Amino acid sequence: MLGIIGAMDIEVESLKALLTNKTEESISGIDFCVGDLGNEKAVVAKCGIGKVFSAICTEAMILKYKPDMIINIGVAGCLDETLDIGDVVIADSVVQHDMDISPLGDPVGMLSDINIVKIPTNVEMKNKLIEAVKAVGINYSVGVIASGDQFVASDDKKNYIKTNFDAKACEMEGGSIGHVCYVNNVPFTVIRAMSDKANGGATMDFPTFTKIAARNSTNVIKKFVGILEE
Ligand code: SAH
Numbered sequence: 001m002l003g004i005i006g007a008m009d010i011e012v013e014s015l016k017a018l019l020t021n022k023t024e025e026s027i028s029g030i031d032f033c034v035g036d037l038g039n040e041k042a043v044v045a046k047c048g049i050g051k052v053f054s055a056i057c058t059e060a061m062i063l064k065y066k067p068d069m070i071i072n073i074g075v076a077g078c079l080d081e082t083l084d085i086g087d088v089v090i091a092d093s094v095v096q097h098d099m100d101i102s103p104l105g106d107p108v109g110m111l112s113d114i115n116i117v118k119i120p121t122n123v124e125m126k127n128k129l130i131e132a133v134k135a136v137g138i139n140y141s142v143g144v145i146a147s148g149d150q151f152v153a154s155d156d157k158k159n160y161i162k163t164n165f166d167a168k169a170c171e172m173e174g175g176s177i178g179h180v181c182y183v184n185n186v187p188f189t190v191i192r193a194m195s196d197k198a199n200g201g202a203t204m205d206f207p208t209f210t211k212i213a214a215r216n217s218t219n220v221i222k223k224f225v226g227i228l229e230e
Contacts, residue, residue, distance in 0.1 A: 003045050003067030003186075004221065005057055005121065008175050010214045011074040012046050015221060019044065027060045038225035043067060050149050051096065051176035054192030058180035069125055069187040072178075073221055074211040076171035077152045079162050080141050084194065086212045088138050088220065089169040090129050091145040091190035093118035095176035097161045097170065098148035108164050110180065118144060118165070119178045122187035129191055132223040138193075138216055145166035145190050147175030153200035170198050183223045194216040 006012035016022075019035030019042065026032070034043045043065045047057030052094075054072075056110035061067060076089065083089070095109045095118050102108050109117040126142070133140045146167035152158055161167050174190035193213035196206055222228035 001067045002037070002042045002177055002225070003061050003065065003070035004042060004044045005054065005061070005070060005072050005173070005177060006074045007047055007049050007054065008074065009046055010017055010210060011217065012044050014042050014215075014218050018222070018227060027064060028056050030057050030060065032061065032065065038222070038227035040225045042225070045118065047173065050172050051147060054173035055176045055180050058177045059184075062180070062184050062186055067186065069179065071125070071221065072174050072188070072190040073217045074171065074173070074192055075195035075210050075217065076145065076169040076192035077158075077196050079146075079158060079170055079198060080143070080168040080196040083139065083141055083168070085196070086132050086138070086193055086216050087210045088140040088191060088193050088216060089145060090133065090140060090142045091121045091174060092126060092142050092191055093120045093144050094175045095119075095144060095146050095165045095167065096148060096175040096179070097146040097165060097167070098150065114182065116182075119175070121178065121189040125187060125189040129189060129220065129224060132220045136219050136223050136228065138220070141168050145174045145192060146170045147172055152198040155199050158198045160204050169194065177185055191217055193221055
């Protein structure tokens with residue numbers, strides 16, 4: 001079973017609509033849709049915005065449906081100047097840029113107890129997603145995706161995240177989804193299409209660009225599960 005999580009309806013609704021033999025169940029206020037998606041059995045959920053909702057969703061999904069792997073899809077702010085709106089970043093690792101115990105001597109981003117800054121994503125899933133992105137014909141990068149409980153919209157914050165973590169995209173859920181998958185030994189990856197430049201600048205039209213970006217990220221997943229005809 002493949003688990004798919006997006007933060008907003010627009011990021012998962014077209015995949016939910018494609019599920020056949022569908023059943024639905026609500027846990028902790030999150031709706032989990034289970035069914036067949038192309039070649040895969042899948043569970044698809046909208047988790048809500050931010051690290052707490054996404055962690056609740058991931059833990060519930062793992063305990064209830066025991067997915068073999070989880071993919072977090074959706075949109076993100078772009079930190080890679082070679083990419084444009086609609087282009088895609090596939091994570092080779094995820095970090096939580098707002099985790100900071102540096103006053104007590106930890107490196108910024110260090111997750112206490114597991115003592116990791118960057119949690120690596122599953123290599124086979126990452127490679128299969130790269131093949132899917134290439135087949136769909138979208139420009140892409142592979143690298144660090146950084147999450148935190150804030151919408152990044154200034155050059156200062158953008159530069160902080162780039163400098164400390166060498167990240168290519170910033171968003172609000174991938175790091176916590178990866179954290180929950182890591183402690184449960186569930187393979188995971190994150191793919192995000194760029195909805196904005198994370199600087200609050202002239203390219204900022206979040207609702208319009210989110211539509212384009214969300215469509216691109218779901219098209220990659222459709223290719224991944226063998227149901228994109230193009
Ligand atoms: N209620 C708003 C919330 C959007 S928050 C709405 O419905 O439009 C932004 C969402 O997009 C989060 O899920 C986050 O993961 C992603 N995102 C896109 N650009 C981002 C940025 N520049 N900084 C942080 N998150 C971003």
